[in-house]
Amino acid sequence: MDKYLIVGLGNPGAEYEGTRHNTGYMVLDAFAKASNICFEDKRYGFVAETSLRGRKLILLKPTTYMNLSGNAVRYWLQKENIDQKRLLIVVDELALPLGKFRLKGNGSNGGHNGLGHIQQLIGQQYARLRIGIGNEFQRGGQVDYVLGRYTDEEKKTLEPVIDTAIEVIKSFVLAGIDITMNQFNAKGK
Secondary structure, eight states, X not given: OOXXXXXXXXXXXXXXTTBGGGHHHHHHHHXXXXXXXXXXXXXXXXXXXXXXXXXXXXXXXXXXXXXXXHHHHHHHHHHHTOOGGGEXXXXXXXXXXXXXXXXXXXXXXXXXXXXHHHHHXXXXXXXXXXXXXXXXXXXXXXXXXXXXBOOHHHHHHHHHHHHHHHHHXXXXXXXOHHHHXXXXXXXXX
């Protein structure tokens, strides 16, 4: 059975729930809820498993904290013997406006600490779904903004993007990165 590792980046703990930096967690939580599965606390992360048309999906929310996300990703890739081509990282993105998203097959970390650590440990050859969180903050206010919670108004903008992200994940697993980028990236602009 083909296996896929779907990783939602974020930080564990109640103080980070609902924050912009935990957008990856939020997408995986929504995916798990829609799939009627629950996360279990395992090594380096919260893990849930499901299948989609004969393919096994391992959902991972690293508990290493954002800046050490690579430890969890590398561990679960190796433990489950999953090819990096079947890895998808879901991550918050300052460079995209709230409500927008972009799927890429590889590339730089774009200054994101979580992606930076993953890249240090496994390289750049993995798919990432960047979910826009906007950059509505004063100079020097980036950390507070990223670790701040979404407002109710922002949540309304984010909800359809989370729904689309679930479809992107399914398409990535069933159709592959190229078809999925062609199908969804125009919608994400």
